[in-house]
Every structure is written in C-alpha cells, then in structure tokens.
Amino acid sequence: MISVFDLFKIGIGPSSSHTVGPMVAANTFLAALQSQVDLASVQQIEVELFGSLAATGKGHATDTAILLGLQGHKPNTIDTRYSEDYLAPIYNEQLLSLAGQHNIQFDAERDIFWHSDIVLPYHPNALTLRAIFADPAANSDHTTQHRATFQQTYYSIGGGFVINEADADNPEVDPANPSIGAIPYPFNNAEELLKQCQTHNLSISELVMANECHYRSSEEVVAYLDDIWAVMQACVSQGCQTAGVLPGGLNVKRRASALYQQLTLELDRPEAKNDRLQAMEWINLYALAVNEENANGGKVVTAPTNGAAGIIPAVLHYYRDFDESFSVSGAHDFLLVATAIGSLIKQNASISGAEVGCQGEVGSACSMAAGALAHILGGSVAQCLNAAEIGIEHNLGLTCDPIAGLVQVPCIERNAMAAVKAINAARLAYRGNGEHCVSLDKAIQTMKQTGEDMSDKYKETARGGLAVYADSRIPTASIGVTVNYSQC
Numbered sequence: 001m002i003s004v005f006d007l008f009k010i011g012i013g014p015s016s017s018h019t020v021g022p023m024v025a026a027n028t029f030l031a032a033l034q035s036q037v038d039l040a041s042v043q044q045i046e047v048e049l050f051g052s053l054a055a056t057g058k059g060h061a062t063d064t065a066i067l068l069g070l071q072g073h074k075p076n077t078i079d080t081r082y083s084e085d086y087l088a089p090i091y092n093e094q095l096l097s098l099a100g101q102h103n104i105q106f107d108a109e110r111d112i113f114w115h116s117d118i119v120l121p122y123h124p125n126a127l128t129l130r131a132i133f134a135d136p137a138a139n140s141d142h143t144t145q146h147r148a149t150f151q152q153t154y155y156s157i158g159g160g161f162v163i164n165e166a167d168a169d170n171p172e173v174d175p176a177n178p179s180i181g182a183i184p185y186p187f188n189n190a191e192e193l194l195k196q197c198q199t200h201n202l203s204i205s206e207l208v209m210a211n212e213c214h215y216r217s218s219e220e221v222v223a224y225l226d227d228i229w230a231v232m233q234a235c236v237s238q239g240c241q242t243a244g245v246l247p248g249g250l251n252v253k254r255r256a257s258a259l260y261q262q263l264t265l266e267l268d269r270p271e272a273k274n275d276r277l278q279a280m281e282w283i284n285l286y287a288l289a290v291n292e293e294n295a296n297g298g299k300v301v302t303a304p305t306n307g308a309a310g311i312i313p314a315v316l317h318y319y320r321d322f323d324e325s326f327s328v329s330g331a332h333d334f335l336l337v338a339t340a341i342g343s344l345i346k347q348n349a350s351i352s353g354a355e356v357g358c359q360g361e362v363g364s365a366c367s368m369a370a371g372a373l374a375h376i377l378g379g380s381v382a383q384c385l386n387a388a389e390i391g392i393e394h395n396l397g398l399t400c401d402p403i404a405g406l407v408q409v410p411c412i413e414r415n416a417m418a419a420v421k422a423i424n425a426a427r428l429a430y431r432g433n434g435e436h437c438v439s440l441d442k443a444i445q446t447m448k449q450t451g452e453d454m455s456d457k458y459k460e461t462a463r464g465g466l467a468v469y470a471d472s473r474i475p476t477a478s479i480g481v482t483v484n485y486s487q488c
C-alpha cells in the first residue's frame with residue numbers, strides 16, 4: 001500500500017514531477033554529498049536534465065526548484081513568498097549557497113544542461129547532479145577529465161516520488177515505498193481491496209487507517225490528515241484573494257478572485273438561490289483557485305500531482321460547503337479513501353503525465369475524488385470502487401499537452417471540469433448497486449495500456465496537441481523562451 005504520506009505531499013507549484021520531485025532530488029543529493037565530503041571542498045555544481053524534464057523544465061520551474069533544493073529548501077517547508085529572494089543571489093551574482101553553508105560560483109547558463117533529446121532508460125523524467133571538487137584528492141565516485149566528482153542520477157516518477165539510479169536497477173525495491181513491510185490488510189488491486197473490506201467488515205477508510213497505523217501512531221496520521229486539509233483550505237483561500245497574471249509569458253489572467261467576488265455578491269440574490277447549479281460554480285472556483293496558486297509557484301498539496309492538485313480540494317470543499325453532514329473526521333475519511341484509489345492506480349498504472357499523459361494526473365485525481373465522495377455519500381465499498389472506475393473511465397486517453405510547457409492551459413480549467421465530473425461519477429455510482437460492466441482494475445489496466453500506446457508528443461513534452469495548436473505565435477517546448485503573448 002502506498003501511504004497517505006506518500007500520495008499527498010505538501011509541496012510547491014507548478015508540478016509534482018517537474019518541480020517538487022527535482023527539489024526532493026536536490027535535497028537527497030545534498031544529504032548524500034554531505035555524508036561523503038566536507039561541503040567546503042565543493043567548487044562547482046552541474047545539473048543535467050533529460051527527457052521531459054528538459055523539454056518542459058523551464059515552464060515547470062525545474063531549474064529553480066533544483067537550485068532552491070541545493071540551497072537546502074524543502075518543498076513542504078519553503079515559504080514560497082520569498083522564492084525569488086532566495087534565487088536572486090544566483091541569478092544576480094552567480095552565487096549559490098550550498099545547504100546555506102558554502103558559497104560557490106554558479107552560472108545557470110554554463111552549469112545547467114538541457115538534454116531534451118536524451119531519454120534515460122528508466123523514466124522520461126531524469127536528472128543528474130554533479131559536484132566537482134576543488135581538491136582532486138577529495139572523495140570521488142567518478143573521475144571525469146581529471147576532476148574529482150560526486151554524481152547521482154535521479155528519476156522523478158510523478159507525484160513528487162523520486163528514486164535514485166541504484167533503486168531503479170533493483171527490482172526488489174518498491175519505488176513508491178522502499179521501506180514497505182507487512183501491513184495488516186494488503187491489497188494489490190481493487191478486487192483484493194473489496195475482498196479485504198468484505199472479509200474484515202471494514203470500510204475503505206477504516207482499512208487504510210489500519211494500514212497507516214502499522215507504521216505510525218493514529219495521532220500522527222490524524223495530524224498529517226489535518227495538515228493536508230489545512231493546506232488545501234489555505235490554498236483555496238489564497239487563490240480566491242489573488243488577482244493578476246500568471247508567470248511564464250502566456251499572460252493568463254487569474255480568474256478565481258473575480259469569480260469569488262461575483263459568487264459572494266450573488267449569495268444574497270434570490271435568483272442565485274433559485275439557481276440549482278450554484279454549487280457547480282463554487283466547485284469551479286475552488287479548483288481554479290488551487291490551480292492558479294499552483295501555476296504561480298504557491299504552496300499546494302500534490303493530490304496526487306500538482307497539475308491535478310485542484311480536483312480533490314474542490315470536491316472536499318464541496319463536501320464542506322454543500323453537505324450539512326460535513327465533519328473534519330469525514331474529511332479525513334475522504335482523504336483515506338482517495339489514498340486507496342490513488343495507490344491502486346499508482347501501483348498498477350501511473351500517476352505521471354510524462355508516462356501516460358493527463359489521464360494519469362487529472363484522470364487519477366478524478367477517480368480518487370469520485371471514490372472518496374461516494375464513501376462520504378454513504379456508498380458501499382462496491383459503490384466507491386464503481387465511482388472511482390467511472391472517474392477514470394471517462395478520462396481515458398486524456399493527453400498531456402500544456403501550452404508552452406506551462407501548467408496553465410489546459411491544466412487549470414481541466415481541474416474544474418474533472419472536479420464536477422468526479423461528483424457526477426460519485427452520484428451515478430451511489431444510485432447504482434455497485435455492479436458495473438468495467439471493473440476498476442480493468443479501467444486502470446486500460447489506462448496503462450493507453451498510456452503505452454500514446455505518442456510521446458502527448459506526454460508532457462509540449463510537442464503535440466494544444467501545446468502546438470494552430471497559433472504559431474505560441475512557442476512549442478518552452479526551453480528558455482520568454483513568451484510575449486497578449487491574450488490567452
């Protein structure tokens with residue numbers, strides 16, 4: 001089982017695989033480096049980005065995330081309001097403070113290599129970090145061109161998960177959770193999950209909670225669920241208060257704050273009260289707010305990725321604001337059920353846009369939210385799995401084609417659409433008896449197969465679909481390109 005601690009991570013925008021993961025890789029590299037050598041012996045750092053990380057890394061702030069990580073900032077604790085201040089010495093004075101302790105010269109033009117045409121074997125999102133030492137006698141794993149170096153290659157496999165090259169070569173290691181042991185209620189697919197719940201007379205949330213408590217105290221798990229829910233609410237709130245234009249050059253206007261003002265004003269109007277689709281407008285708002293924050297490099301919860309970070313919070317806010325039975329423990333249950341669904345998808349297919357397209361990101365989040373909401377509505381385990389299946393089935397084939405490599409268009413609006421779809425899926429399933437023609441396991445397998453068949457153009461490379469659509473003014477992959485595009 002993949003833990004709620006793995007699947008829902010507090011991180012920064014705009015991308016879990018291209019921003020959070022690379023920052024985690026930089027943190028991991030720094031720790032490994034410090035365990036081997038005195039940081040003072042490091043003279044230079046080089047960064048090599050491969051495949052999708054290089055193709056859309058500029059738009060996803062991969063380079064700056066790595067630099068912040070090398071400074072010692074972590075995705076869950078960094079104060080994103082000051083990211084530019086932290087980066088200023090690097091770009092203005094070419095000074096990188098390794099772990100905040102040792103200053104080295106760093107020239108982003110010279111020291112970052114963008115290999116968009118090279119895809120490493122294990123995963124399209126790969127990066128190599130290399131420290132070059134002043135003293136050739138210092139520790140060296142490899143010696144290149146007479147310089148002592150220490151280097152590591154990492155794969156950012158989606159949702160902020162990162163593994164190093166050694167683990168990628170070791171089939172014994174579960175990339176999602178290398179330390180997994182014997183949990184009380186293991187399951188590898190939806191059928192096994194259903195059986196475990198039936199055999200032990202547990203709901204999905206009870207089962208997941210019991211598994212989580214195998215590793216941590218229930219207080220720790222509850223505290224983490226509280227943290228996630230708090231960050232989701234803060235993110236919606238911040239998104240509703242912030243107007244302006246998103247960074248990156250597409251000049252995409254933030255819409256959530258204006259929509260929030262409109263909807264708040266309309267609350268007292270009788271015509272709004274008669275509008276039966278008011279809830280849908282608020283769901284749109286919640287999703288837009290989160291994804292605009294994400295696109296702006298703000299603090300979000302990967303759910304299960306950053307690009308799809310708005311769907312689960314939007315459906316949870318719908319539960320909070322439109323369901324009188326709302327309780328915080330209900331929100332916890334929601335997140336635990338979503339964890340079970342997300343872990344099924346991650347284990348048996350993928351949650352990475354670079355691997356299977358957007359069906360793995362927005363599709364997975366839609367499925368997770370649908371299953372979780374069905375549970376909140378009072379659905380049986382079979383109904384929850386049916387809802388999750390509907391949520392993924394109607395996102396099969398969804399491509400990843402962000403314009404200019406930015407997580408803005410179509411990503412932001414796509415989250416609003418998927419949040420509404422998730423609610424519909426939950427309600428459809430709740431009206432049924434849990435029986436369905438296509439099982440969740442089959443839908444997940446289909447997603448995997450569809451991803452394998454999908455052209456690489458549609459897997460987070462910004463080389464196909466909307467990313468290169470009709471208007472030639474929009475650059476394709478956004479490597480180093482400042483877009484001057486008046487309206488988008």
Ligand code: SF4
Nearest residue numbers: 307353358361400411
């Ligand atoms: S299109 Fe989907 S998978 Fe691709 S960056 Fe946007 S949200 Fe992520």
